[in-house]
Amino acid sequence: MLNRPIHASKLVFRMFATYKNRLGLEKSPYLLQHANNPIDWYPWGEEAFKKAKESNKPIFLSVGYSTCHWCHVMEKESFENENTAKILNENFIAIKVDREERPDVDKLYMAFVVAASGHGGWPMSVFLTPELHPITGGTYFPPDDNRGMLGFPTILNMIQTEWKKEGDSLRKRGEQIIKLLQPETASGDVNKSEEVFQSIYSHKQSSFDSRLGGFGGAPKFPKASDLDFLIAFSSADRGDKGKESITMLQKTLESMADGGIHDHIGTGFHRYSVDGEWHVPHFEKMLYDQSQLLATYSDFHRLTGKKNENIKFVINDIFEYMQKISHTEGGFYSAEDADSLPNHDSKEKMEGAFCVWEKEEIKKLLGDRKIGSADLFDVVADYFDVEDDGNVPRSSDPHGELKNKNVLRKLLTEDECAANHSLTVEELKKGIEEAKQILWEARTKRPSPHLDSKIVTAWQALAISGLVKAYQATMDVKYVERAEKCAAFVRKYLEENGELKRSVYLGVEGNIEQGHQNMKAFSDDYAFMIQGLLDLYTVVGKNEYLERAIELQKTCDQKFWSGNGYFISEQADEGVSVRMIEDQDGAEPTATSIASNNLLRLHDILENDEYREKANQCFRGASERLNKFPIALPKMAVALHRWQNGSTTFVLVGEFESELLVDARRRLNEKLIENLSVVHIRSENEIGASGPSHNAMSHGPQPAVYMCKGFACGLPIRSIDALDKLFNKL
Missing domain, CATH: 3.40.30.10 (Glutaredoxin)
Structure with missing residues (x-):
């Protein structure tokens, strides 16, 4: 009520x-x-x-x-x-x-x-x-x-x-x-995960745009669930198909980063591209997109051995945008609007007004500045595809709101642009960064788009996961510190008596306010938050994160479990006569998709078979989708693969700051390991040592690293040399 x-x-x-x-x-x-x-x-x-x-x-x-x-x-x-x-x-x-x-x-x-x-x-x-x-x-x-x-x-x-x-x-x-409209409650056997994986891979391969990146034609969405599937597929398949997945990912992620869907001046990504070129976006920006793309770019960086500095740049770019839509205590706001006033005297808002440029405006702002012997304006116009009459085709602007405007995008490589103006790449980069700062300062003087300052639990959780993965990809502690700050915000404002709330709001004085409604959380709030806490536990090893994840999983099961998946809402919600179960990973994954993987991770850590069996019931409940239309559930397909093939679990036993365990954590962060779980055990009394195998390890030699792959564990590793040999085989 x-x-x-x-x-x-x-x-x-x-x-x-x-x-x-x-x-x-x-x-x-x-x-x-x-x-x-x-x-x-x-x-x-x-x-x-x-x-x-x-x-x-x-x-x-x-x-x-x-x-x-x-x-x-x-x-x-x-x-x-x-x-x-x-x-x-x-x-x-x-x-x-x-x-x-x-x-x-x-x-x-x-x-x-x-x-x-x-x-x-x-x-x-x-x-x-x-x-x-x-x-x-x-x-x-x-x-x-x-x-x-x-x-x-x-x-x-x-x-x-x-x-x-x-x-x-x-x-x-x-x-x-x-x-x-009542959801079906039938369950059945699920195909082998290899068949499910191959079906989704074939669908993505057949729709891949090899020239422009992405899948299908206009409009193009940066659907993180599909991209994350391809990352998981590449980790599982070391053959030609896995390599082709990496090719599709690289083309797509680089094309998105170069296109107008990426805000080159204001940082972050817009919602989607109205064309097939990633050029003209729908200009709103959503926290859930930033958070999921932060995770995707970070995982791809690890998948490819951290070889591409441009990917690392995008990781930091997304982070910088997230900081712009952040509360001082650590929560993140929901979204920025696509529409804004073109200038302070305007009466009518227009889409993209905050982000687009006329050529003469850029020329006036950059003036006579030089890069080497080249005019900075000429270089910027070349670098960002700035045209006299704007670079937006009428087909992408049916209402004429972007007439004579330029949506900045990169059509040239840095080597090509530098050669065009007789510059070194380093000179080019320095000049472009100077120009971007000038343009950003000019943009901040325009009327800002509306900020939705609602702070939603599920999206805080996605941000936590994205930030943890950014830390793993870069080893820059600013990311994991920011993730912990967000987790503390959730605990302070969005968690009460072991239960989550859906959202809180920014007050007129900058304070955090509760809504006038008792805004109970939904299953995605729980599933995503459990995932975020397990991600934090993986990299920082604090038992408080694992304990919170376990308690929230209990509450999630009590409130939302249907017998073969998770309802969106609680039984008590008035007015909603049908409790729906989502069956498609869309702009955000379904609660059941994420929960099924959470359950398997909790099983890996606690060795409690009830978690594993509940995950199995999730797959059986979604059997028709997974067997006939698996492209609808790419995130659940990844969890299914984990369930059928087993995880790779590293158990780190002993003093947290010992040289062996510090090195083990560094290696675990550097390498993207398929279906990874990590257990941290400092003593036999810790919750990570509650399972029989892990408890036995806690009584063994310390410090030590154990690797359990599939459904069997190896002997303890006691030296860095032995650890080196193990990771070289992965």
Whole structure:
């Protein structure tokens, strides 16, 4: 049950003095964006549900998020329109939901919209009965009838007319639809992981764009789950297919880093590319993209022996962006908007305005500066593909917002650009860094895009994992220190009595505030956080991280376990009549995909077979997907491979700072080892020594390193020479 302080008269008075509707009481940046709409919006909760039943009005449910471009468009066209608001207020109960706060609501009704219309997206617009059963739905609706589409007012009038005439039949149909949305509970045998791996690899190979990198055509998304699969495939297959996977990865990661999807001046990556060239992006930036790409670039750096300095540069570039969207105490904010005002006198926001450049603007900023004998401006224009009339084709800019603008990208190698201007590569790099700093300082004077300052647990966890992997790839302690700072933030603000919360918010004074709703966490918050804690335990060896992971796994099982996977939400969530189980690794992996791997890692460390069996039930629950459409679950496929083939577990016994164990940890960080788990044991009383084999090791010679591969352990290694021989064989 969500508790809302609607009884506080002073708060209510302040709300109505400042805002037009109830969303003024909320903390979500997305809901607050709509607090001044003339629509009588309700947040998701019992007050709205009761009002719908008492008035016998259908519900209009609008779901989006604060950095969603088309959500802004529909707000401006329809939700700020007084006439449209009048139709809604008189005939519907209007509910606004931030999909990032309530993924359970979002995913339930998105499943309906996709099934009914064949596609989904945001804003999501769904009409419901007062019992919260679907009537019809879609995504963005235009403000009037045009181009073969019905306008939003027309749709509203059609729905309210049908409701008055056929309300009972719509209710009955809605009840049937909800029953059809119930997840299947069947389980079955799963194919061999080699077959699953080969199927996913073949799909990626057949869709690979060998010229431009990435997979398929426009639009192109930097889908980390698929890239991480190829890294795992390359680790498992040392033959020609593994080498081809590395080729696909390298081309894709380098093309993304060179393209306009990468913010060369402001750092970090935009959401996706609207074209097939990684050139013109959709300009919003999401924390979950930065965090996952940080992990992907870092793992690829280790996979390839840390040979590519450009990859190391990208790792630091992503980190620098994450620092820009960080709270001083260690949490990371959710996202930055694609839209902003072109200048401080502008009234209308435009997509990409904060990031793009006219040629003359760059020329004026760089002035007469030189690199060697070359003009800095000429070098920069060549390096970043700056053109007189802009470098954005009309096909990538249907609304003309980027006319005469340049989205910076690299089409030349540094050697080619340096040769064009009779420079050394070092001279070129120095000049480009000088120019980037000048351009960044100019950009900071532009109106900033909206920052969604919501701090979501699942995305803090992804950040922790990405930062740990960045440390492993570079051995720069700033990354692991930042990961620990984020973990401490989660413990302080997002964890209470052994349970996680979904999100907290940035207050007006820069402080952290709780929401007005009791914002319980979801299964992805738990799964991702357990993963992050296990990652931290792997590299720093602190028992507190392992202990927190174990306790959170217990809570996750109690709240979300279905018998063969993990529900998105708890049973107690009001209004959500169907508990969904995600079955596709998308922009973020599913909770069950990550949890299945967490369970196997916990088994490796604790030697408790219950973890391993629960992971098996996850695979059996997803057997139809894994057998027929494994491309939908690349992260779970990696966990399945671990379950069937076993892990590589290193047990480090003895004084943590002993020369042998310090060297062992260094080597474990340097090399990307397939399905790795690490156990740190300083004494027989530690939790890592609770399993029978590990307990026996704790009583053996110290310091010592044991390697258990597959399902068998080797003899203790006591010398650095022996350790060297072992790692040379891996």
